[in-house]
Amino acid sequence: MRFATWNVNSVKARLPRLLEWLDTTKPDVxxxxxxxxxxxxxxxxxxxxxxxxxxxxxxxRWNGVALLxxxxxxxxxxxxxxxxxxxxxxxxxxxxxxxxxxxxxxYVPNGRTPDDPHYTYKLSWLSALRAALAAEIDAGPLVVAGxxxxxxxxxxxxxPKVFIGSTHVTPPEREALSEIRGIGLRDIVARPMxxxxxxxxxxxxxxxxxxxxxxxxDLVYATGSVAxxxxxxxxxxxxxxxxxxxxxxxxxxxxxx
DNA sequence: ATGCCCTTTACGAAAGGA
Numbered sequence: 001m002r003f004a005t006w007n008v009n010s011v012k013a014r015l016p017r018l019l020e021w022l023d024t025t026k027p028d029v030x031x032x033x034x035x036x037x038x039x040x041x042x043x044x045x046x047x048x049x050x051x052x053x054x055x056x057x058x059x060x061r062w063n064g065v066a067l068l069x070x071x072x073x074x075x076x077x078x079x080x081x082x083x084x085x086x087x088x089x090x091x092x093x094x095x096x097x098x099x100x101x102x103x104x105x106x107y108v109p110n111g112r113t114p115d116d117p118h119y120t121y122k123l124s125w126l127s128a129l130r131a132a133l134a135a136e137i138d139a140g141p142l143v144v145a146g147x148x149x150x151x152x153x154x155x156x157x158x159x160p161k162v163f164i165g166s167t168h169v170t171p172p173e174r175e176a177l178s179e180i181r182g183i184g185l186r187d188i189v190a191r192p193m194x195x196x197x198x199x200x201x202x203x204x205x206x207x208x209x210x211x212x213x214x215x216x217x218d219l220v221y222a223t224g225s226v227a228x229x230x231x232x233x234x235x236x237x238x239x240x241x242x243x244x245x246x247x248x249x250x251x252x253x254x255x256x257x
Numbered sequence: 258a259t260g261c262c263c264t265t266t267a268c269g270a271a272a273g274g275a
Contacts, residue, residue, distance in 0.1 A: 009263075009264070009274085010264055012264095013265095036264070036265070060266095061264090061266070061272095061273095062272095062273075110273080110275060111275085112273085112274090112275090149274095151275095168275060194259095201275075203262075204261090204262035205262045205263090206261060207259095207260055207261040208261085208262095209260080209261090210258085210259055210260050210261075211261095241260095244263095245259095247262085247263075247274085
């Protein structure tokens, strides 16, 4: 089984690239973030022609998550129990069972700056996610994948000095991720196609991608029942090249069986 | 070369991203 996660930064703007990527990479399950469309605007028919079922959760202009699967999609849930909003609910989490695994596609709030109310919201959201996951960690195999908007360690940013005083690297954010792992989830670290750091995001500006100045903020957390089956995990930086890419690259994970 | 910000709504410009 092959699954993947990808922040596409608008599924409409990325549709030609998404379809080409699906056709060549052929994941069984794909977790999408920042789709930026309401459910009725999702290109369900287009991905359906490639054999994928869709579960989408969107609100239009911002956010938006989805799951694509060609091995079934059951027990779809939009959001999670106790999920905070700002103050209204935002489309940042969707989960469903596919191929015997419950997959979460999540888009963690950005936080903006450490003194911004959105930062408090980010920490609350991560805490609520941990609680929701803890309640079902024993229910079966689980994968939580997506844009966590946190670089777990200083090795996960291209220059830690640049990020002093910024979000994505603060101790409370990193502790929130550690607490999520603490309920029984393992970080499936992908191998980079280039360099020593499996970065998944590179700013569009200033040739950051071409200098490989990125961040590892897209993550795959999985229960041991899934992690023990991993045969390969890679950041597909090919998908970040060329004309009209997302600013994030997909992570592709292969499982035995 | 992989190449120097993008997407949304809305029709100009502002917001958000990380």
